[in-house]
Amino acid sequence: MKYIVWFSWGTDSVFVAWNLKQAWHEVLLVNLKNTKEKNKCCSLPTELLKISTFLDIPLKVIDVTEKFKKLVIENFIENYTKWNTPNPCINCNENVRFQMLEEIRKELNYDFVSTGHYVEKIKVDDFFTFAIPNDLNKDQTYMLYRLLKYQNIVEDLEFPISKYKKEDIKKIINEENIPINTEQESQNICFIPDDDYPRYIKQHKNIQFPVWKILDTKWNYLGEHKWLINYTIWQRKWLNLQSNEKKFVINIDWKNNILIVWDNEELYKTKVEIDDLIFMNYTWKIYWKIRYKAKLTEVANIQNNEIEFKEPVRAVTKGQHLVLYWKKDWKTFVIWWWTIV
Secondary structure, three states, X not given: OEEEEEOOOOHXXXXXXXXXXXXXXXXXXXXEEOOOOOOOOOXXXXXXXXXXXXXXXXXXXXXXXXXXXXXXXXXXXXXXXXXXXXXXXXXHHHHHHHHHHHHHHHHHOOOXXXXXXXXXXXXXXXXXXXXXXOOHHHOOHHHHHHHHHOHHHXXXXXXXXHHOOHHHHHHHHHHOOOOOOOOOOOOOOOOOOOOOHHHHHHHHOOOOOOOOEEEEXXXXXXXXXXXXXXXXXXXXXXXXXXXXXXOEEEEEEOOOOEEEEEOHHHHXXXXXXXXXXXXXXXXXXXXXXXXXXXXXXXXXXXXXOEEEEEEEEEOOOOOOEEEEEEEEOOEEEEEEEEEEO
C-alpha cells in the first residue's frame, strides 16, 4: 500500500511513518508549511530533514500559508475580537490540513492518508465516525469531529496509533534511537508561539480599546480594566482587583467598553443555546464535550435549540464546539455536534 503521512516534528507522526515503513509500505512524508513566522509545530525546522533522512523516507513540503491565513488566522482574529471562543485547530483540520492532504493523495495516486492523531475510525450503519482511542488522555475525537461531514475524505484516512498508549510509542521511538525529543509536545495555538493572543491580534489588526470600567453584576464599580482584547470569558488574569474573593470575567460589553465580573458560582450553567437543532428524538443515553480535555458528561435533555446538562458546566462561552457521543459495544464514538451561541 502507498501512504501519505502528515508529518510534523511530533513523536506520533514520526512513529506512524516508521511503523508503516517497517510493514513494507511505501511512505511519503508531507509537511504543510502554514506560516512564514516562527511556529510551534507546522513550520519546517531542521529536525524534519534530519528525521526524514534517518527514516530514509522522502519528504514533501507544501506551502499553505495563504490558505491558512485566510481560513484559520483571520477567522481566529475575527471571532476573538467578538469575544467568541475560536478553535483554530478544529478549523484548520476541516478547511486546510485534511483537504490539502486529500488533494495530494489523489494527485500522486496514493492509497491512504495517515496521521498521528489519537482517534479510532469505525463504521456505524454505513457512516464513518470517530471513536475514543485506548489512550483516554490523548483522545482527539473532539479536535477532528468536523471531518465527519466529509465522508469521502474520512474513507481514505487511517489512524494507526489508536490502539497505542503514548508511553508505549515513546518507548519504541527511544529504543529505535530515532533522533527526536519524545518529551516535546505541541500545545495551544501553533501560530502564536508565546501564547500572547492580545499581542498577536494587536500586531495583525488595527484595533483600539480604551481603558474603562470593571463592574459586578449589580453594576457596582470595582476598578478599571486594560483593553478589552486582553480578556476572555471566565478568566481572572489582568483584573488586578482589590478583593478578598476571586472574581472572574462573566460578560464583556464591547459596545460600552465595560467588563463585568462576578464570583466563581456565576461561571456554571445547566443549559446552553445551540446554533441549529437538527437532531431526532433519542431514547438512549448520550454524552457531551465542550473542550478537548473535558470529561464526558451525560446529557439531560435536547429540545428547542437548547441542550440541558445533568451536571452544571463551568465556563461555557459562545463559539465553543459541543460534541455529542454515544457508548455502544465497548466503543464511545461521535454522533453529532453543534456550536454554542
